[in-house]
Amino acid sequence: MPRVFIPAQFLNHEQVTLDRVASRHLVKVLRLQAGAEVCVFDGCGTEIEGHIVRASTAGVELALGQRHRVPMPLASITLLQSVPRGDRMDIIVQKTTELGVTRIVPVLSSRGMVKPPPGKTRRWRTIAQEAARQSGRADVPEVAEVTALDAALAGSAEAGGTRLVLWEEERALPLRRIFAQAPPLPVTLLVGPEGGFSQEEVASARAQGFRTVGLGPRILRVETAALVAIALTQAAVGGLD
Ligand code: SAH
DSSP: OOEEEOOGGGOSSSEEEOOHHHHHIIIIISOOOTTOEEEEEOBBSEEEEEEEEEOOTTOOEEEEEEEEEOOOOSSOEEEEEEOOSTTHHHHHHHHHHHTTOSEEEEEEOTTSOSSOOTTHHHHHHHHHHHHHHHHTOSBOOEEOOOEEHHHHHHHHHHHOSEEEEEOTTOOSOBHHHHTTSOOOSSEEEEEOOTTOOOHHHHHHHHHTTOEEEBOOSSOOOHHHHHHHHHHHHHHHHTTTO
16 A cells, blocks of 8 residues: 655644645556545554545545554664765665664764765654655654764763774774674764774764674675664664565
8 A cells, every 4th residue: 555654743633735746746656546445544653544635736635544553672782874975875764764774864074074965964864764665664763853973972972872983993893793692772873984984083983882893804885884783783683574
C-alpha cells in the first residue's frame, strides 16, 4: 500500500489535505483515484489507515481512520557524522535510516567540509523522510542542525551510554569487542570525514568520554565506515532480528 509521510501536527483531524509534492506523487505517479487506500505515518511511530476522498494534483484530500502505534526501535543510536565533501552525506542519511538510526548529527571537523551550502539540512531531512517511507519505518530519524565537533561531543556527554569514535588507527579495540556484552544505551557513534580526525580531535573525544574503536586493518570510505558501524551496533542490540 502507498505510504505517505505527514508530520504529526497536521493529523489532529479526521481529514487532511496533502501538499502539492505529495499530491502529485499520488495522483500523477501512482495514478491513485478517490477511494484508494493509503498508509499515513506521522514520523513519531504512528501509522494511520487513510483513503483518498478527493484526488487532485493541487491537494489530495485524505480521510483518516484507525491509528496504530508501530513498535519503536529497541535502542537509540545516534550517528555523529563529520560531513564529507560532495554528496556522500546523502547516502549516509539514506542508508543509516534504512538500518534504523535514531538521530543523525552532521558535524563539522577540521578535515571535512568547512561549511555545507545552505539548504543541506533540509535536503538531508527530506532524504530521511523518504528513506523512512520506503523502508516501512513509522518514525523518521531526527537530522540535527550542523554542529561544531566540540559542541557535538559535549552534547553527547550528557546523553551518557556507550560513546565511540571510529578511528582507523585504533588496532587494539575492534568495535565488535565493545558489543561482546550488551552495551549500555543509548549508543553514540562518531565517524570522521574523508581526511580523518586530527590527533587533537581524537584527544578531545576521549576527554569527553568517547572510546576509540577500529573496524579492521583496511581504511574504509566514510560512508562504508558509517554503515558498517550502524549495522554492527544494530546487530548487537537486536535491531536486525
Ligand atoms: N584519514 C584516513 C582515512 C579516514 S577514513 C586516511 O586518509 O588515511 C574516514 C573515516 O572513516 C575515519 O575518520 C573513521 O571514522 C572511519 N574509518 C575508516 N576506516 C576505519 C577503520 N579501519 N577503523 C575505524 N574507523 C575507520
